[in-house]
Amino acid sequence: MISIRRATAVDHEVINAIVQGSSAYDGVYRAMLDGYEVPLSQVVQEETWLATDGADALGFYSLVLEPEPELDLMFVADSEQGRGVGRLLFEHMRALAKARGVAAVKIVSHPPARDFYRRMGAIEVGLAYPARNVTWVRPILSLPV
Numbered sequence: 001m002i003s004i005r006r007a008t009a010v011d012h013e014v015i016n017a018i019v020q021g022s023s024a025y026d027g028v029y030r031a032m033l034d035g036y037e038v039p040l041s042q043v044v045q046e047e048t049w050l051a052t053d054g055a056d057a058l059g060f061y062s063l064v065l066e067p068e069p070e071l072d073l074m075f076v077a078d079s080e081q082g083r084g085v086g087r088l089l090f091e092h093m094r095a096l097a098k099a100r101g102v103a104a105v106k107i108v109s110h111p112p113a114r115d116f117y118r119r120m121g122a123i124e125v126g127l128a129y130p131a132r133n134v135t136w137v138r139p140i141l142s143l144p145v
Contacts, residue, residue, distance in 0.1 A: 002085060004092045007048040007060060012040050014057040015050070018075045024112055031133045032110075038062070038073065046072070047096060051085050059085045061093050063105070069097060070106040071143070074113075090120050097145045107141040114139045 007015060015038050025033050042048060047063040059076035063069065071093060076085045097105050107117055108128045118124065122141035129137055 002051055002053055002058060002088060004049050004051050004088065007043050007050045009040060009044050011048075011050050011057065011060075012038070012043050015043060015048070015060050018057060018059060018077050019073070021078060022075055023078050024110060028136065029110065029112075031135060034133065042072075047093075047100075048073075049089070049092060049096075051076075051080075051089055058083075059089055061089045063093050063096060065100060065102070068106055069100075069102040069104065070108070086116060087120070090117075094120075094143065094145055097143075102145050104145060105143040107143060109139045109141055111136065111138060114141070117141050117143070 050060045051058040058080040061074040064072045122143040126140040
């Protein structure tokens, strides 16, 4: 059974392993993750939540509420793709945002994830242009909560 719980400092290492192990960032997209680490402060201070089956971490998300509500990170372990973990995490994030009084959540999407977010109800509202080690255009979506 999959459960979702608040991430703690103990989860920092496994969260970064999920990020670095993501095959969704292979090829041209790998540059975005080169040298990237989810900061420990983000794990413990922001709304960072972990999906687990009791033994293993399956995925996580991080919702940043200030200055603008944004789904900053959402990753599902490659071995768990297609099992509904992403949907569970997304629905949890939406419920949490609603409980916090958020009207809409911004999502700057990894291009291959665009269709997932659209299926989940997010609306494409713009584009984020290349900056730093991100050399491709990313869709910006808004999720009405």
